[in-house]
Amino acid sequence: MDKLFSNAERAEVLVQALPYIRRYTGKVVVVKYGGNAMVNEQLKQQVMEDVVLLWLIGVKVVLVHGGGPEISQTMKALGKEAVFVDGLRVTDRETVDIVQMVLAGKINKTLVNLLEMKGGQAMGISGMDGRLIEAEIKDERLGYVGEITHINIQPVTDLLEKGYIPVISTLGCDREGNAYNINGDTAAARVAGALEAERLIMLSDIPGLLRDKDDPTTLIPELSVMEATRLRQEGVISGGMIPKMECCVEAIRRGVKKVIIMDGRVPHSILMELLTDEGAGTMIKGASSMNEEQHRDHQLGMRNEE
Numbered sequence: 001m002d003k004l005f006s007n008a009e010r011a012e013v014l015v016q017a018l019p020y021i022r023r024y025t026g027k028v029v030v031v032k033y034g035g036n037a038m039v040n041e042q043l044k045q046q047v048m049e050d051v052v053l054l055w056l057i058g059v060k061v062v063l064v065h066g067g068g069p070e071i072s073q074t075m076k077a078l079g080k081e082a083v084f085v086d087g088l089r090v091t092d093r094e095t096v097d098i099v100q101m102v103l104a105g106k107i108n109k110t111l112v113n114l115l116e117m118k119g120g121q122a123m124g125i126s127g128m129d130g131r132l133i134e135a136e137i138k139d140e141r142l143g144y145v146g147e148i149t150h151i152n153i154q155p156v157t158d159l160l161e162k163g164y165i166p167v168i169s170t171l172g173c174d175r176e177g178n179a180y181n182i183n184g185d186t187a188a189a190r191v192a193g194a195l196e197a198e199r200l201i202m203l204s205d206i207p208g209l210l211r212d213k214d215d216p217t218t219l220i221p222e223l224s225v226m227e228a229t230r231l232r233q234e235g236v237i238s239g240g241m242i243p244k245m246e247c248c249v250e251a252i253r254r255g256v257k258k259v260i261i262m263d264g265r266v267p268h269s270i271l272m273e274l275l276t277d278e279g280a281g282t283m284i285k286g287a288s289s290m291n292e293e294q295h296r297d298h299q300l301g302m303r304n305e306e
Contacts, residue, residue: 017275024274025058027198028160030256031270032188033111034066034203043265044114047203050270051165052120059274060160063115063122064168064191066184067107074102087240088142091181096144099181103169104128111167122165127182128173130155133190135172135180146172146180148187153194189247193254200256201273202244203264208282209245211236222283225249248284259284 031051038044054061068089072082075098083090091099104126115122127133132155135146159166170187172180185202192200209231211218223231228245231237237245248259262269262281273280 016277020275021057024054024198026060028060028062028192028195029054029199029201029274030062030064030188030192030195030197032064032066032184032200032202033264034068034184038065038067038107038264039069040265043267046267047264047270048111048114048118048120050268052115052118053271054274055120055165062156062160062166062168062191062195062197063111064170064184064188065103065107065111066170067103068184070107071099071102074098085139085141087243088138088145088183089181090142091144093144096179096181100126100128100171100179104171108167108169115165115167120165121163122167123159124167124169125155125159126169126171127187128171128179131173132156132168133170133172133182133187134174135182136174137180144178144180146174146182148172148182148190151190151194153191156191156195183243183247185244185247186250189251189256189259190254192251192256192259196255196257197251198257199274200248200251200259201270202248202259202261203269204244204261204281205263205265206241206261207263208261208280209237209241213238213241220282222285224285225252228284245284252284252286257286 033047051061051063075082075095078098080094108124108126112122112124125132131152133148134150134152135148138145138147156166168191170182170184172182174180188200188202207216207219209220210216211220228237228249232242232245244261248261251259260273260281260283262273266280269280
């Protein structure tokens with residue numbers, strides 16, 4: 001069988017990635033992981049490979065994961081029916097125990113093990129460890145579904161400083177010792193904000209923000225927080241994209257440089273976004289980020305003219 005790439009072509013790919021490697025080495029990148037990329041075993045392997053590769057080139061990667069489908073499967077196996085209100089899982093005392101078992105137990109430790117098998121050095125924690133995610137009841141109708149009140153980011157920064165990939169399951173707790181089920185996008189946004197991350201990557205089941213939700217060719221490659229507000233008013237951002245975009249905007253306002261919503265079903269989409277010219281998905285920026293980039297482009301143009 002002929003080789004797909006010659007050695008020279010492989011070397012060229014690495015050289016082309018060099019500026020991006022320099023840009024992200026030593027920087028914090030938070031990856032929100034869930035959906036089909038978590039259920040599909042082949043995609044799971046590829047996401048873990050992407051995370052380990054970034055870690056090996058010096059990127060401080062934090063993996064925040066959910067696990068809704070597996071929670072539902074476990075509940076069904078235990079004879080308990082999943083109930084949802086406004087898209088959120090009703091979480092009584094028995095359900096929150098199941099959520100804790102599945103998220104902080106099976107899923108978290110499976111991901112840690114996979115990262116280690118790929119050559120990474122990972123440590124799994126939940127939002128309850130070190131009181132990382134403090135929460136209170138979001139809505140009495142939902143039971144133990146939490147609204148985040150505070151992020152204690154020290155456990156995560158300690159792990160990053162010691163060279164680990166923190167793998168965070170989205171549970172929270174309060175001062176009375178109650179455990180809470182926390183929305184994965186919300187938790188990732190708040191953790192990324194507390195870390196003032198360079199990037200927050202939201203792996204989703206869609207290509208990004210589409211101007212026409214039924215037409216993948218209408219992908220909006222980038223927009224500002226102000227443009228996101230306008231697109232919501234126009235109805236372009238609607239349905240399940242509303243809470244996801246709210247989390248993106250919240251992350252930007254809390255200090256994240258840029259947020260990307262991308263299709264986690266595309267193999268190695270994380271590397272495509274961070275280490276190539278083309279990128280992937282929709283990038284959300286603050287107004288200051290856009291102004292800084294325009295200033296750099298202007299300065300570069302002036303230097304080229306000289």
